[in-house]
Amino acid sequence: MSDDLAAMSGSVESANAAMDRVIGHGIPMRFEELSDDRVVMTMPVDHRVHQPLGILHGGASVVLAESAASTGANRNCAAGMMAVGQEINANHIRAKRDGTLRAIAVPLHIGRTSQVWSIEIRDEAEKLVCVSRITLAVVPRPA
Numbered sequence: 001m002s003d004d005l006a007a008m009s010g011s012v013e014s015a016n017a018a019m020d021r022v023i024g025h026g027i028p029m030r031f032e033e034l035s036d037d038r039v040v041m042t043m044p045v046d047h048r049v050h051q052p053l054g055i056l057h058g059g060a061s062v063v064l065a066e067s068a069a070s071t072g073a074n075r076n077c078a079a080g081m082m083a084v085g086q087e088i089n090a091n092h093i094r095a096k097r098d099g100t101l102r103a104i105a106v107p108l109h110i111g112r113t114s115q116v117w118s119i120e121i122r123d124e125a126e127k128l129v130c131v132s133r134i135t136l137a138v139v140p141r142p143a
Contacts, residue, residue, distance in 0.1 A: 008034075008071045015071065027063055031071070032102070039072040039105045045096045045123075056096040056129070061121055062088060065132035068105035069117035073136045076110050083115055083136040090132040099124050113138050 004018040015031045016024075024030075028048060033040035041064060043049065049060035066085055073083035101121050109116040114137055121130040 009075050019067070023063060023067065027060060029064055029067055034071065034075070036072070036075050037107060039068045039075075039103075041068045041071075041103045041105075043101045043103070045099050045101060050097075054097060056101075058090065058092045058130075061092060061101070061130040062090050062132065064101065064103045064121060065090060065105070065119040065130065066134055068103045069119050069132075069134045070136060072105050072107065073110075073115045073117060073138075076107065076115065077138055078112075080141055081138050082141045083138050086114070086135045086137045088132060088134040090130055092130050094123070094127055094129045096123060096129055101129060108133075111138070 008015050008018055012031045012034055015034055019029060029041050029043045031041050043064050045056050049057055051057040066088055070083055070085060077083055101123060103119055103121045105117050105119045107115060107117050114135060116135050119132040123129050
């Protein structure tokens with residue numbers, strides 16, 4: 001885990017490689033931008049993220065939102081600490097059958113023991129598809 005966590009604090013390339021070893025292997029998410037105050041990720045909308053009715057599964061949007069925000073949150077943790085999701089909510093605004101989503105995560109609060117991030121997910125036409133907010137607990141990293 002520590003190697004992947006370190007990769008998420010590095011370049012876009014190393015973060016994408018790390019994501020491919022975990023949930024990004026099954027859900028096709030890619031980093032476009034990584035900084036301490038903004039993380040941008042994309043995800044294609046196709047059969048891999050559809051629910052049975054042939055539209056984007058809300059859970060896939062939540063996975064994208066949490067992946068972007070938790071990556072940013074971990075970039076802001078003190079040495080020996082890590083951020084883990086504690087609570088997330090999502091409002092699904094628009095259905096999607098295909099295309100590409102872009103999630104932009106920005107911090108609302110970066111504290112010593114918790115962080116709060118806001119995530120907007122938009123489609124290729126910049127239409128809002130989902131808005132999410134996540135609270136992350138900042139806890140000691142396991143040895």
